[in-house]
Amino acid sequence: NAGVTQTPKFRILKIGQSMTLQCTQDMNHNYMYWYRQDPGMGLKLIYYSVGAGITDKGEVPNGYNVSRSTTEDFPLRLELAAPSQTSVYFCASRPGSGNSYEQYFGPGTRLTVT
């Protein structure tokens, strides 16, 4: 299993541009999450999904959108990039059953908006 994969690894955007961060997991996990990591702030939840077709906002959803058309994929969309969205973005997933609640993380996407 590849686990959770994310593309691209790095990206530089100009203000106002749009882009999609890709996230794919091959573990058949129901739950998927998008976090952003800012220095000294830990990780903040942007959006999450409990299964295909179901998404919901996390702590910091403004400026982002998501979709979940399949179990495997959970792309994050930035429509109008702003400097405040400069961050490292992590996708994570976990099984829907059991009580482990452990999340498995992807390698991250480092985004710079200038």
Add this chain to the structure above:
Amino acid sequence: AQSVSQHNHHVILSEAASLELGCNYSYGGTVNLFWYVQYPGQHLQLLLKYFSGDPLVKGIKGFEAEFIKSKFSFNLRKPSVQWSDTAEYFCAVKSPNAGNMLTFGGGTRLMVKP
């Protein structure tokens, strides 16, 4: 809303020194607690987790953590650190909300000098 505090932002130790990283959380209900580690340039990996039972939890690479309910704490320890332990460490608590999201502390950056 629950929160997680990691009071040590940066820690510098020499090899073979003992390590203790503090973690306090605010959630008063049944807690599931985690420590994740992020080695330079890598994604977050689970070190250990607490769900119930023995409050002293052993994880990978010689790490352990103790859950003290009365103090709302889940401190991470290692008796003798190695240079390869240089990384950022994150404490997290499972939230009952938002798809059982994880609420993360701000992280502690550990540097071990050879």
